[in-house]
Amino acid sequence: MLDANLKTQLQAYLEKAVRPIHITAFLDDSDASAELQSLLRDLKEVSDRISVTEQRGGERTPSFSLTSPGHDIHLTFAGLPMGHEFTSLVLALLQVGGHPSKLAQDVIEQIRSLDGQYRFETYFSLSCQNCPDVVQALNLMAVLNPNIQHVAIDGALFQQEVEQREVMSVPTIFLNGEVFGAGRMGVEEIVAKLDMNAGKREAEKIKAKAPYDVLVIGGGPAGAAAAIYAARKGIRTGVAAERFGGQVLDTMAIENFISVPYTEGPKLAAALEQHVKDYQVDVMNLQRAEKLVPAGADGLVEVRLANGASLKSKTVILSTGARWRQMNVPGENEYRNKGVAYCPHCDGPLFKGKRVAVIGGGNSGVEAAIDLAGIVAQVTLIEFDGKLRADEVLQRKLHSLPNVRVVTSAQTTEVLGDGSKVTGLVYKDRAGGDTHRVELEGIFVQIGLLPNTEWLKGVVELSPRGEIVIDDRGQTSVPGVFAAGDATTVPYKQIVIAMGEGSKAALSAFDHLIRSSAPVETADAVAA
Incomplete structure (x- = not known):
């Protein structure tokens, strides 16, 4: 599952663990379970502090929980935390293994003093650059406070569950079965929502x-x-x-930051904050x-x-x-995070096999349509102008895709829904004045800032x-x-x-x- 270089790096990281780490895996006969078994074997191979127990079935399969003997920790990954979430896995292993967090001591004490029972569930996608902040924050809180439980769930792998709970954007956080928040949140922001007096003290x-x-x-x-x-x-x-x-923080790939051939937004943001501090x-x-x-x-x-x-x-x-600039049309705010989205990298995997629209024909819109075409059933790109404004190389790629339809000289006038999720949109032909309805499940808005x-x-x-x-x-x-x-x-x-x-x-x-x-x-x- 992991290549030799990654195993070597992981082995060096896990040497920082000071206590045993026990993993309980919940498996079935699926290919995803087989991949998880392979990953856990690799983890066990690189650290003698890690032990693994396998069980058949469970609330979600495949999944695995992390704890340390003698410590009351409730931390679970449902799915394979690879992609952007691999760092979340490494940090969870270190923290469960007793390696101290860099979090400010006053915030640590604030987490430890939280009363009540908190069962968090976070739905993420492996391509989401915003999700790791939430997953890592709640994992750390689960390590610090035994009253806090956290399950990080790969929405693409548990798609039926995502549809039942009407999760249409990531990260989406549930607390004790109710929606707690959506979008990027750090430890301090989560704690502030739980500790009602935190804002006044600050x-x-x-x-x-x-x-x-x-x-x-x-x-x-x-x-x-x-x-x-x-x-x-x-x-x-x-x-x-x-x-x-x-x-x-919302930027996926950065390839034009001079002297740095490639980086990602969250990584650069963390470096900026550390440099300031x-x-x-x-x-x-x-x-x-x-x-x-x-x-x-x-x-x-x-x-x-x-x-x-x-x-x-x-x-x-x-x-x-x-x-992100909004369309400012009826239904947009009502169905935000219920089918109306602004980050195709984050939320795209939740619309696998469905029909979506991209609003905007500039570089961002065309890039979004190209990315989504590899995941969804059908993409309709709607551009206000009479022609696309994206770079020619992007336009050529877009027009080569069989499941993309481009509509120009079109003004989106309404987002349609059934009260809980998006069902379509209405646009007006700016040339002829006719209105058209498009049946779909998701709308990605890419019309500037x-x-x-x-x-x-x-x-x-x-x-x-x-x-x-x-x-x-x-x-x-x-x-x-x-x-x-x-x-x-x-x-x-x-x-x-x-x-x-x-x-x-x-x-x-x-x-x-x-x-x-x-x-x-x-x-x-x-x-x-």
Whole structure:
């Protein structure tokens, strides 16, 4: 199952385990069970701390649970955790084997103190780059707290179960049989939903923070670069981000990041966050900014957060990024995660053998249609313009696929459903005016990005498209407030460009500080 190189790497990792790891496998006569047997044999071969017991049947087959003798751990994988989930398996083995997590100690204690009984079930797909964060978070929580159980389920392998529970996007999390959440979630976000007082405690901590020299709002590539460049100047720097990594977390393959031939979004996002934390940067995750107040008599810009707290700083860098643009038609919001999806890599496997539509004929839309064509029964690509806008090489590939239909000059006007899931859509022929109904089970929206700037309206100058207007130094219309990345008027929304713009904004903010009358306060001085 595992090649020699992977076995060698795995053997080195598992040497970090300090206690026995026992695996109980639940098998049947399927090919998937045979593959799981092969995987477990390889695991046992590379570590003498691993023992395996096999049983016939079980709640789900094939599946396997992990525990350690003398420890009350309830952690199960249903299916084969390969692809993006192989890392989740390795981490689970290490943590069950007693290797300590890098999670902050206060969060570990918060998990251990959770009362009640929590049975989590997470549906994932092996091609989903968002799923491992959820799987790894809940696996760790199951290791830390015996009241927490977690089963990670491969939705493509247990498709009948997925249909019965109407799971139409991954990751989807059930808690004690009810939907708990959908989409990427980290440990801190999950714990915050379980611990009702966590938000209030975090707000009180934020209220007590001293003003910053540079406060970065947003934790994507632009925000990370801005924070690093500011911190390297030795000034007090903070980052408030709704989710560190931003859109990069939703990016599958990155092949144009100069000097790195290939990487994946979550891996790059983790590297960005670690690089920021290598400096004296105060990172505040899960914080959504709601209002910007320009500097008053005290010379400090204020940023008010959704939890009721506020932060003050001599300069602010806005790097709030962008999100998937919606169609804004009836039924879209009602059936979001119930057939309306925005990530073909994540959710595509759930529509195996079904009919889907892709909305958008640019590179993203055509790439999505090509990927989905290998999984689903039929793809209908709908483009508003009179022709596709994707690169010619992608168009040639698309037109070569027998199960793809392309409709141009078409405007989607409604998403149809039966109350629980998508059943079709309606589009209007922009040339003739006729309306057409397409029967299908899934709709993947790929029509570009929308800047996350609604909270800045009336304070900072925005373009007609909602982008923050900046000059060649990253300065906005508000003194002391700079901006960078996909939320701004800078053309070409690319990771490498966002990083450069974030670095420039930080240098401009520092220049603003040294030219202002207020002295720059270093991080070392605050610590003293």
